[in-house]
Amino acid sequence: MDYDVLILGGGIIGCAAAYELSKYNLNIAVIEKDYDIADDISLVNTAIVFDGSETKDDLMSKLEHIGNSMLFDITKKFNVPFKRVGSLKIVQDEEGVKILEDMYNRAKKRGIENIYLIDDKAVYDIEPHLKINVKKALYSGNTAVICPYDLAIAYAEVAFDNGVIFRLEEIVQDIQKITKGFKVTTNKNKFTCRVVINTIPGDNYTIDLSRSTIKNDHNRIQYLLLDEKFKCRLSNVVMKVKGEDNLINQVPTLSGGTLIGINTNKSLGFKELLEEASNLIPEVTKDDVNSIFYDNYSKDLMFIDDSNSTKGYIKVTGKHYAEITIAPSLGKMLCETVVSNLSSTLKKNFIDKRRDFYRFRDMTKEQRNEAISLDKRYGKIICLCNKVSEGEIVDAIRRPLGARTVEGVKRRTGATFGNCHGAYCISKIIDILAREMDKKPTEIVGDSKNSKVLASRIKEFNDM
Ligand SMILES: Cc1cc2nc3c(=O)[nH]c(=O)nc-3n(C[C@H](O)[C@H](O)[C@H](O)COP(=O)(O)OP(=O)(O)OC[C@H]3O[C@@H](n4cnc5c(N)ncnc54)[C@H](O)[C@@H]3O)c2cc1C
Structure with a gap:
């Protein structure tokens, strides 16, 4: 065998x-x-x-x-x-309260601890930034x-x-x-x-x-990713429930932003998405939105x-x-x-x-200086938005099962996930990938065989 x-x-x-x-x-x-x-x-x-x-x-x-x-x-x-x-699952009517009660009883029967059925006052104590009417919520720690x-x-x-x-x-x-x-x-x-x-x-x-x-x-879920500067960020995962479904979710992301997911079978435009999102977070405006995307949800x-x-x-x-x-x-x-x-x-x-690996953005000044003294590429920042250094990108490529694509570098290091969406750093990432893999920049792919990022060389830039 x-x-x-x-x-x-x-x-x-x-x-x-x-x-x-x-x-x-x-x-x-x-x-x-x-x-x-x-x-x-x-x-x-x-x-x-x-x-x-x-x-x-x-x-x-x-x-x-x-x-x-x-x-x-x-x-x-x-x-x-x-x-x-x-997390808070919130409902606004009696029908919703019944669904939360069923969920709560089921959880207790299954022996799941740290779950509470709470009234509106307790909801606002947990989430002071929440500005919509709530009848009841199921809180899970x-x-x-x-x-x-x-x-x-x-x-x-x-x-x-x-x-x-x-x-x-x-x-x-x-x-x-x-x-x-x-x-x-x-x-x-x-x-x-x-x-x-x-x-x-x-x-x-x-x-x-x-x-x-x-x-x-499949259900379609459309997302709005809000900027880290959005002030009315909720600190819990908050889900507005209707029937058995979550209509809208807000998730505090690990990088300090806010993700709003809207479950819908329709393809909504930006204005309609903002309207839907404001049913959970009324303060959200178009200026808070960093990016929009959708996925299929099973x-x-x-x-x-x-x-x-x-x-x-x-x-x-x-x-x-x-x-x-x-x-x-x-x-x-x-x-x-x-x-x-x-x-x-x-x-x-x-x-x-x-x-071991370094995550430059989470390190103290002393730790950063120590890393730079070992390898000066840790002192060269490639992604300014997310503070990702050249040393981290090289490590992501050289590690076991290392990145061989732009997408692989993005996922492993967090580069390009900032406000500029890679406008500043993507060409630098391509250059590093090409150098480390001994390829031409024009051979570097996004995430699959036929997804070349650069179409061809521009004549004038002979030393690209
Ligand atoms: C919009 C969305 C939001 C989600 N949110 C959450 C969440 O909040 N929390 C949570 O817990 N989960 C969440 N999930 C679930 C989760 O992210 C995915 O469902 C999960 O990554 C799928 O994992 P998997 O390994 O089972 O399947 P897949 O990732 O689909 O793995 C199957 C693998 O098989 C490979 N493959 C397919 N065909 C072949 C073939 N013929 N030969 C060789 N390889 C093949 C594929 O390339 C793939 O890598 C979410 C999913 C979606 C879509």
Whole structure:
């Protein structure tokens, strides 16, 4: 057999499973079609860590609740930005109160602590900047915010340092059962393995033909990212609830900004989005908005099919709004299933540590001077908005599973996420990538094979 375990898909779930399994004496590979791992994570540096109180599904609730508490330790260990900010689900009518009461009773029955049903006065005590009418709210002290791709990258880096092979730019085309395991066919290779963990959402292969498919029901969510200078920022995650859905969310981002998410099936223009946002935060004006974007939001359940696990095929299908939250618990659950089936033993030399790195913007003056004395590239700021130094960008490229694209550098360092959206630094990032990878600047790509950033050289600039 080529591998003991093949993990298909290098998203957050695949990377979490790879990390957990890398603790054991197993020969493991992750197959990912993109240039980089976790490339599908929504492009916002802040995701909500749910606590399992909002979902009606008991398994998802359990995975969220365990994931929430695991993330506290994991983020500390791997130096991933994480903050427990709390959340308020607010309602404005009696129908809403009934929904919150059901949610509260469900949470209590599930043993979720630190959840309170509160009246309007208590809401304004917790969130003095909230200016809209509130009838009742469900407060959770468990809700947190996290940098999602930093978590995925940390999982992958530690798995890589413990021997997991990452096969990037390789597309899974088929999975077949063979006598003592499986054959996985990609666009480049054919591999045999004892166990397959398939985290590719939606696709069906020869092995899946007799299985039912899960239908993904997408809602559109449109975002307004407000400037860090916006004064009426709410410090909790605040969700305005109508029926079973969150109509509008405001999330305090880890970099000090404010993200407003508007759930809608329509494509709204800027003016309409501002009007919707003002239903939660009346003070917001067009001058506060830094950027606008949209994504597809999945309400559906994940479908975790381990019915064939004794024969070695585990399939995780579907998309879910809380996949970042459940990644640690689901990764552990997948690992336990595999380990018990293969009777694997723990590695004696497992290194549960991410290689050190500097985050210049979070350092004191003394720490910065020390870093610069070791490598003067830490003294050269490339992204002025987010204070990202050349040293950090070089490290992001040279690390295990390092960045090879502009997008990879952005996600790993936070460069270009500031007010100028990369107008100042993007050409410098391209130059550094080209120098480090021994390529021409015109060969550097945004995030995939055909996404060149520079079309061609301009004749006049011969030494570009
Ligand atoms: C708008 C939005 C907001 C969200 N907010 C939150 C939040 O606040 N909190 C939270 O907990 N979660 C949130 N999520 C969920 C979360 O970000 C994503 O759902 C999650 O990153 C998906 O992880 P995954 O690993 O399961 O799937 P994916 O990231 O989809 O992983 C699957 C991987 O498989 C690869 N792949 C696909 N086909 C093939 C193939 N044929 N061969 C090889 N590889 C293949 C893909 O490239 C991908 O990397 C949000 C999602 C969205 C869209």
